[in-house]
Amino acid sequence: MPLIKDGSFVTDPWIRLADEDALPEIGPIIVSLTRWVAARDALLARGWPLGICLASGESVEAITGDLDRFEVVALEFPTFMDGRSYSAARLLRERHGFSGELRAVGNVLRDQFLFLHRCGFDAFEVREGETVSGWLQAVAALTVWYQPTGDARVTVPQLRQLAPIAAE
Amino acid sequence: MYRYDEFDAALVTQRVAQFRDQVDRRMKGTLSEDEFRPLRLMNGLYLQLHAYMLRVAIPYGTLSSVQMRMLAHIARRYDHGYGHFTTRQNIQYNWPKLVEVPDLLDELATVEMHAIQTSGNCIRNVTSDPYAGAVADEVEDPRIWGEIIRQWSTFHPEFSFLPRKFKIAVTGSAEDRAAIRVHDIGLRIHRNEAGEVGFEVMVGGGQGRTPMIAKTIRAFLPKAHLLSYLEAILRVYNLMGRRDNKYKARIKILVHEMGAEAFADQVEAEWAEIKDGPVDLPASEVARIENYFAPPALDTASNGSADYALKLKSDAAFAAWVGSNVLGHVQPGYAIANISLKPVGGVPGDATAEQMDVVADLAARYSHDEIRVTYEQNLVLPHVRREDLYAVWQALGEAKLDTANIGLLGDMIVCPGLDYCSLANARSIPVSQQISERFSDPERQRKIGKLDIKISGCINACGHHHVGHIGILGVDKRGKEHYQITLGGKANQDAAVGAIVGPAFAETDIADAVETVVDTYLDLRADGEEFIETLGRVGIAPFKETLYATH
Numbered sequence: 001m002p003l004i005k006d007g008s009f010v011t012d013p014w015i016r017l018a019d020e021d022a023l024p025e026i027g028p029i030i031v032s033l034t035r036w037v038a039a040r041d042a043l044l045a046r047g048w049p050l051g052i053c054l055a056s057g058e059s060v061e062a063i064t065g066d067l068d069r070f071e072v073v074a075l076e077f078p079t080f081m082d083g084r085s086y087s088a089a090r091l092l093r094e095r096h097g098f099s100g101e102l103r104a105v106g107n108v109l110r111d112q113f114l115f116l117h118r119c120g121f122d123a124f125e126v127r128e129g130e131t132v133s134g135w136l137q138a139v140a141a142l143t144v145w146y147q148p149t150g151d152a153r154v155t156v157p158q159l160r161q162l163a164p165i166a167a168e
Numbered sequence: 169m170y171r172y173d174e175f176d177a178a179l180v181t182q183r184v185a186q187f188r189d190q191v192d193r194r195m196k197g198t199l200s201e202d203e204f205r206p207l208r209l210m211n212g213l214y215l216q217l218h219a220y221m222l223r224v225a226i227p228y229g230t231l232s233s234v235q236m237r238m239l240a241h242i243a244r245r246y247d248h249g250y251g252h253f254t255t256r257q258n259i260q261y262n263w264p265k266l267v268e269v270p271d272l273l274d275e276l277a278t279v280e281m282h283a284i285q286t287s288g289n290c291i292r293n294v295t296s297d298p299y300a301g302a303v304a305d306e307v308e309d310p311r312i313w314g315e316i317i318r319q320w321s322t323f324h325p326e327f328s329f330l331p332r333k334f335k336i337a338v339t340g341s342a343e344d345r346a347a348i349r350v351h352d353i354g355l356r357i358h359r360n361e362a363g364e365v366g367f368e369v370m371v372g373g374g375q376g377r378t379p380m381i382a383k384t385i386r387a388f389l390p391k392a393h394l395l396s397y398l399e400a401i402l403r404v405y406n407l408m409g410r411r412d413n414k415y416k417a418r419i420k421i422l423v424h425e426m427g428a429e430a431f432a433d434q435v436e437a438e439w440a441e442i443k444d445g446p447v448d449l450p451a452s453e454v455a456r457i458e459n460y461f462a463p464p465a466l467d468t469a470s471n472g473s474a475d476y477a478l479k480l481k482s483d484a485a486f487a488a489w490v491g492s493n494v495l496g497h498v499q500p501g502y503a504i505a506n507i508s509l510k511p512v513g514g515v516p517g518d519a520t521a522e523q524m525d526v527v528a529d530l531a532a533r534y535s536h537d538e539i540r541v542t543y544e545q546n547l548v549l550p551h552v553r554r555e556d557l558y559a560v561w562q563a564l565g566e567a568k569l570d571t572a573n574i575g576l577l578g579d580m581i582v583c584p585g586l587d588y589c590s591l592a593n594a595r596s597i598p599v600s601q602q603i604s605e606r607f608s609d610p611e612r613q614r615k616i617g618k619l620d621i622k623i624s625g626c627i628n629a630c631g632h633h634h635v636g637h638i639g640i641l642g643v644d645k646r647g648k649e650h651y652q653i654t655l656g657g658k659a660n661q662d663a664a665v666g667a668i669v670g671p672a673f674a675e676t677d678i679a680d681a682v683e684t685v686v687d688t689y690l691d692l693r694a695d696g697e698e699f700i701e702t703l704g705r706v707g708i709a710p711f712k713e714t715l716y717a718t719h
């Protein structure tokens with residue numbers, strides 16, 4: 001799957017390891033929560049960077065004690081209608097201070113990139129054929145936001161505080 | 169009324185541009201209908217039985233005359249000359265062409281209107297008391313918080329793909345005119361013992377196939393914390409609500425399955441984490457929005473005129489209209505004038521472009537430029553001087569808008585049903601027409617008194633049949649349209665779900681059945697009793713007897 005990170009295509013250095021795959025000798029890997037729970041020590045002993053992928057509905061609380069061990073947290077969207085990972089992302093970023101890569105994987109629509117971005121995702125596995133310009137257009141489609149999230153966007157209430165006269 | 173500032177305006181404009189691009193991609197074929205469907209649904213555009221239907225948001229049911237004129241223009245230019253006011257205080261157009269929808273939305277944007285979040289599994293347009301700012305029993309104007317919720321929920325990035333749609337209603341009075349207890353969240357502004365103003369927070373009400381009355385999860389929430397508390401509720405729901413079955417996905421099922429107390433505990437725990445965070449508005453911003461809802465400059469010297477009193481005596485039709493459609497205003501000398509969209513034999517909630525223009529003109533001239541839409545699918549002029557009522561009534565009469573039946577039998581809530589809706593089992597509009605023709609004598613309706621009949625074409629209950637005094641539900645019986653009757657539902661502060669009275673009736677028998685129910689009540693009622701009171705006293709058994717004895 002092509003990967004867009006911070007607004008451009010990047011080669012994905014990470015291997016997504018299925019639960020039945022053998023541990024590779026070398027290289028950074030992303031594992032499931034199940035695997036992490038079952039083989040924590042072996043995974044840490046490898047000495048290579050580690051990422052984890054949470055299925056939609058798996059609670060972020062399951063990994064918050066170990067967040068500094070993961071360089072990537074991938075959150076899954078089994079269908080684009082399943083919005084649980086939006087909340088999971090905000091909790092990871094805003095409550096638990098996760099500053100590594102937050103990756104959206106699975107079924108997401110172009111027109112959702114913007115909401116995902118606002119919730120703290122910075123990496124997106126996209127469909128074949130998706131373009132950087134499509135991505136950039138999608139995340140810039142709206143620039144006015146009423147509600148604060150952990151992203152850097154300035155909200156309307158903040159702008160109104162800055163320019164009370166403009167609101168007349 | 170709230171007015172957009174540069175930010176509100178910019179957002180709506182950007183949204184139209186975004187949607188125009190999506191429609192373009194669909195027309196060019198780069199988006200399939202499957203991919204386009206969720207996108208159009210995020211903008212109130214449904215594909216119905218015969219055509220697209222566009223739902224336009226009317227936040228908390230408040231309109232200016234300029235906005236109403238635009239709705240009339242859109243009915244003429246993009247539809248077949250009429251629009252349909254809905255039970256969510258919105259308006260629907262049944263015949264727009266897909267390619268023209270972006271232009272339609274551009275025009276709406278010029279009067280600070282849009283179709284944002286009128287469909288989809290997101291926080292829908294917030295509804296409120298249609299008499300807000302005009303009634304004496306109000307603690308505070310609920311529209312202030314309606315507007316604050318509108319802004320906070322608009323394109324909320326975390327809550328745009330909830331398990332299911334999500335409806336919030338706010339009221340500022342003890343008397344509930346917004347049916348808040350059948351909403352996902354109902355908010356009632358009240359004063360606590362210390363004299364502070366805050367919200368009673370109710371969660372998990374709803375209709376559909378599993379009707380439920382909302383549970384209070386917090387008796388008093390200080391006003392300043394509303395948004396963080398809502399954010400906590402929505403987050404718990406987004407993470408824990410069921411997604412395995414569309415019919416079990418509303419928050420009412422989560423609250424029911426967890427128990428209201430356990431649910432409240434989850435919300436309180438989540439809220440404790442975010443209550444002092446950035447989501448609640450600074451007091452200055454609340455005050456800025458509050459200013460827009462300052463009461464209009466009413467004429468405090470006005471106390472009705474001798475002429476008005478005379479007209480009431482000499483013109484029986486006018487007196488009848490005042491009797492049923494006009495209510496007292498917080499300012500003596502003023503009145504709240506309801507405009508019924510339920511003429512005998514008409515389509516409940518429909519208004520023609522010409523009628524919308526008449527209402528707009530009357531609002532500009534006589535009602536401080538304000539119009540309200542009620543969830544009962546009527547319109548309201550909220551601030552009319554009593555001495556102007558006669559002129560208002562005459563003008564309404566010329567536009568066939570003077571039906572004197574607010575709260576009476578003819579004032580039915582009716583969903584679009586099989587005439588328009590692809591989910592319907594049965595038609596609802598023709599049934600309401602049969603009933604209204606059967607009871608077309610206004611004198612007879614006045615004798616019957618207050619009576620809510622509510623009709624849905626399927627179990628989704630858009631016509632609120634569960635909470636009708638008499639509820640009528642269209643069902644499919646071996647390919648034939650049949651109608652089930654429920655009795656005793658209530659949508660107000662004593663909200664209750666009606667009880668099914670027995671086997672369903674054929675379309676040809678339903679008006680007779682309603683008449684039997686009404687006659688049974690008239691036989692049994694004690695002096696001064698309303699239908700719902702008699703029913704409460706005698707129970708449903710006598711109605712069962714008469715209904716099924718005659719069949």
Ligand code: SF4
Pocket residue numbers: 583584585586589590591592593624625626627628629630631
């Ligand atoms: S109640 Fe059923 S038939 Fe009526 S509008 Fe809703 S979905 Fe359609």
